[in-house]
Amino acid sequence: MAIRVLDKNTAEQIAAGEVIENPASVVKELVENALDAGSTRIEVEISGGGKSAIIVTDNGQGISAPEVSLAFQRFATSKLSILDDLYNLSSLGFRGEALPSIAAVARVSLTTRTEGSISGSQIILAGGEILKKEEVGAPPGTRVTVKNLFYNTPGRLKFLRADAAETARISALLSEFALANPGVAFNLTSGKRKLFSSSGDGILLHAIGSVYGNNTAESMLEVNFRDRASGCNIAGYTSAPHLTRSSRRWITLIVNGRLIKNQMITNALERGYGDYLPRQRHPLTVLHLLTPPQTIDVNVHPTKVEIRFQEPELIRTLIYRAVKLTLQSSDQLSGWPQNTIKEAHDNVITSGQGTGWKESTYFGQPIHFEPDYSQIREACAEPGETWLYSESVSDGDCKLLGQYLHSYLVVQKNDDLLLIDQHAAHERIIYQQLLNIEQSTTSQQDFQLTIPQTIDLPAAWRSKMPALLPLLNKFGFDLEPIGDDSYIIRAVPFVLSKETGSAQLNDILEMLFAALGDMTTDYREAILKTISCQRAVKAKQPLTRPEMEKLLSDWQKTPRAQYCPHGRPTVISFNRTQLEKSFNRKGS
Ligand code: ADP
Ligand code: MG
Numbered sequence: 001m002a003i004r005v006l007d008k009n010t011a012e013q014i015a016a017g018e019v020i021e022n023p024a025s026v027v028k029e030l031v032e033n034a035l036d037a038g039s040t041r042i043e044v045e046i047s048g049g050g051k052s053a054i055i056v057t058d059n060g061q062g063i064s065a066p067e068v069s070l071a072f073q074r075f076a077t078s079k080l081s082i083l084d085d086l087y088n089l090s091s092l093g094f095r096g097e098a099l100p101s102i103a104a105v106a107r108v109s110l111t112t113r114t115e116g117s118i119s120g121s122q123i124i125l126a127g128g129e130i131l132k133k134e135e136v137g138a139p140p141g142t143r144v145t146v147k148n149l150f151y152n153t154p155g156r157l158k159f160l161r162a163d164a165a166e167t168a169r170i171s172a173l174l175s176e177f178a179l180a181n182p183g184v185a186f187n188l189t190s191g192k193r194k195l196f197s198s199s200g201d202g203i204l205l206h207a208i209g210s211v212y213g214n215n216t217a218e219s220m221l222e223v224n225f226r227d228r229a230s231g232c233n234i235a236g237y238t239s240a241p242h243l244t245r246s247s248r249r250w251i252t253l254i255v256n257g258r259l260i261k262n263q264m265i266t267n268a269l270e271r272g273y274g275d276y277l278p279r280q281r282h283p284l285t286v287l288h289l290l291t292p293p294q295t296i297d298v299n300v301h302p303t304k305v306e307i308r309f310q311e312p313e314l315i316r317t318l319i320y321r322a323v324k325l326t327l328q329s330s331d332q333l334s335g336w337p338q339n340t341i342k343e344a345h346d347n348v349i350t351s352g353q354g355t356g357w358k359e360s361t362y363f364g365q366p367i368h369f370e371p372d373y374s375q376i377r378e379a380c381a382e383p384g385e386t387w388l389y390s391e392s393v394s395d396g397d398c399k400l401l402g403q404y405l406h407s408y409l410v411v412q413k414n415d416d417l418l419l420i421d422q423h424a425a426h427e428r429i430i431y432q433q434l435l436n437i438e439q440s441t442t443s444q445q446d447f448q449l450t451i452p453q454t455i456d457l458p459a460a461w462r463s464k465m466p467a468l469l470p471l472l473n474k475f476g477f478d479l480e481p482i483g484d485d486s487y488i489i490r491a492v493p494f495v496l497s498k499e500t501g502s503a504q505l506n507d508i509l510e511m512l513f514a515a516l517g518d519m520t521t522d523y524r525e526a527i528l529k530t531i532s533c534q535r536a537v538k539a540k541q542p543l544t545r546p547e548m549e550k551l552l553s554d555w556q557k558t559p560r561a562q563y564c565p566h567g568r569p570t571v572i573s574f575n576r577t578q579l580e581k582s583f584n585r586k587g588s
Pocket of ligand 2: 029032033096098099
């Protein structure tokens, strides 16, 4: 094939792909520009998840009239002139790629005025071409309007998610910006809906409050650590040991004002907690690391979320020490003896992780329903699966022998040996119970919480809640909004514990939102599966004999018991002949 040079338009569209993947990346670039321009107020308005329109308005220094078209030229930047500057960077943007990239794949207009000039200028572009440039009246600052993103690259358009999902992505991004820039007031609206706002009063704890809610902010410990020798400074907040989350999504790292992702820092941070942090739990953290600019390289990746440290070992040690000291001094302050904290942890593990059979109301509150045998037979009709429930199911057939690896029930069924995956089996049991609730018209199976709880959700979820609330209600959650992101929980589904706390609800919602991230998910299914998974006994969890007996008997009564709701088998079996063959025995 002949080699050709790509025409200008095609080349620019390809280059744009490195920086502009979705509406959120447009917002990211525009907000970074606004921040670089010294803005103290940044307003983001979107419609159609940002696909139809994104408008970012700032009160920064603006662009002078002669430079307006230059801003849309590739590699045009006011932030970097010689290569050496790259190593002394304090601004967020520097490649001069964002505006031309956005203009290559959307219809863009930019209106701007610098403080000193009498009039402003406006430039309009589509598909990378300048259509119009004129003098206009405008307030000081810059407003960029981006419409019909990817209108000329339909291939890209196809990869965008549903409006709600793109909106959520933008919402999460704005939350992160607010945490990174407490001195800037951010505002996000979608259509007429206000999705997020921060005060910009410069107080990090207030920014944390606007993102995660004030209750959460109040449970954070202040981190403040300076290392004279290296000139590094670590400041921010990290959660007290009782406040943990099921994923690392709640850890925000900012290095010299730049939001970054860094596994090494996250690991060091969590190691700083030592055994204060329950297994598979993660803290909620906002850490600002200030380091001399020449000790980091931000030019690793076009989106600039990855950075390289000159001395990673030093950073790792500092983070570890900063967190460890914070926790130690908070111990002294509150006068908790070590073991009380440990106990507090154990509580978190049992109540938070859904591992607590003992407190789980499931055992205390047997549910009565008729097993649907026709369904069972149907499930067994698959080839090779006929050994189980071939005729009828009765408790008597199965004999519990014990627990293997604290994960599998060992069961004898007639002459067969069964290994039942306790988590998968329990998941199916709960799932079927939930289906039953859904079909029953009465909702009396909800539990009124002894003490109604208040829960603060991250502002980033605001756009998703309206769709989710009626469904959550249907499954027995009684959630009443009492503010933009705060809810009172009065009741939970009966499969949850009466002592369900806001932490558990938060975990459930987080799992749900993760599942709902992709638009093909069916909300109802996702809720059912998430609650089942959350409440099911976990692998590697020791069970008492009565607990195992109960699990086994419920499992036997449950329709479609051979598979968990995700489709994995709950049981494998060995028959006597197979086993005897393996032992080189002749069948008797
Ligand atoms: P970069 O940010 O990497 O320099 P961009 O393409 O994002 O490249 O922007 C090009 C130039 O346009 C910037 O260097 C800056 O001078 C100017 N600019 C862009 N957005 C703004 C804004 N909101 N306020 C002031 N100047 C801006
Ligand atoms: Mg930029």
